[in-house]
Amino acid sequence: MLHQFLKKRSITNSSDVWGYAKTIIPGGGELISKKAERFLPGQWPSYYHKAKGYNVWDLNNKKYVDFAQMGVGSCIHGYANSKINKKVISSIRRGSMSSLNSYEELELAERLIQLHPYSSMARFARTGGEACSIAVRIARAASGKDGVAICGYHGWHDWYIATNIGDKENLKDQLLPGLDAAGVPKNLQGSTYPFIYNDFDGLEIIKENRDKIGVVIMEPTRGVKPLPGYLQKIRELCNEIGAVLIFDEVTSAFRENNGAWHLLSGVDPDMTVFGKALGNGFPISAVIGKESVMNKATLSFISSTMWTERVGFTAGVANLDLFSKQKSHEKLVYNGKKIKEAWEESAKKTNININISGLDPLASFKFLDGAENVYQTFYAQEMLKENFLVGSSSYSCTVYSESILKKFNKKTLEVFEKIKFINDKGDKVENYIKGDLIKSGFKRLNS
């Protein structure tokens, strides 16, 4: 059954909407991670009208099992989670906006502070990138120095993208190759100092620029875990040079443990940033930290109408309550391991070389041997025929059942076997791909 949206525009297929979108939204959409070009150009359904649990229905009302990224890592408790929705809907009924503040903001601040004993204050925003920008602003105000050392991805804002002014490859190892800094003020060139994760020698750049660097912001983990002593070394370095240490846990928090991942490392930052999983898909992000640093927010102007809206706080509180009650991290880790197992076993049985990385709940894999994007496209195409949405990473959720994990394992093996069969008969997998190959790199993804 065609959705009204398609009927009204005389479009017959959900996958054709992406082309239409590009005529009225530059680049097609708001998030690079949802672009059809990243998953399956020309075939990816791209738009949905309903999502529940681990299922998504496209505009042709076709039902899929989502093993792609569960709302780009935001929906750890599944889509439209009934318990969280109930609280959110109640807050909407009672008015999601007013001239007064929402008390749920204080409840969420209390929850986060309780989970992270070094912190005593919180600020909130709606997106991860916004919250990182808030943290950097406060940290600059606290340290009195403008320079920011960065490691990882921290959003789209000027202070971060300025890294690529003058050299489009400066963020190649943190984010994407070839990312253009068009529109970012040129005089921000040189205001950031990128360093490579787990490279002890690379920390020299921070020491050498100790007079300029007042902020070190980094993802404490993501693809790999920190080497022994690495985070400790950065902590000591920040103390030594008088820089504020921010852990950006927009993606890593609430995956392997109840709270920010760094709680497992024993190293405390001065501030921590949360987003993604905090609201189970509802818009809410947070910055928490030590009072001595966080209070410097009052010296600066950091203010926005929609940061006070009630739904985000309500969802955050309900989501964290559910997380604590269910010990959700145990299920996230278990299901993430099962996903990795499916890739690993399929690769072993078919002698196809892959590399698996990431925290268990943030699992990624990569085909090796030079066939990466051909095999990846074929994998997404063949899994789509079985009504599975897949990509090169799969972010775990608590609602995957044993039976759906088994089915994912079986279907993944079948696709790997097809690749082996095609190769064994001396044919090329590329010949079996209907649309374009998946794309990587900023220019090709963003057009």
Ligand SMILES: Cc1ncc(COP(=O)(O)O)c(C=O)c1O
């Ligand atoms: C570590 C990290 N920081 C910041 C961001 C930006 O968050 P958002 O996309 O919500 O602005 C992301 C998003 O992927 C992220 O992974």
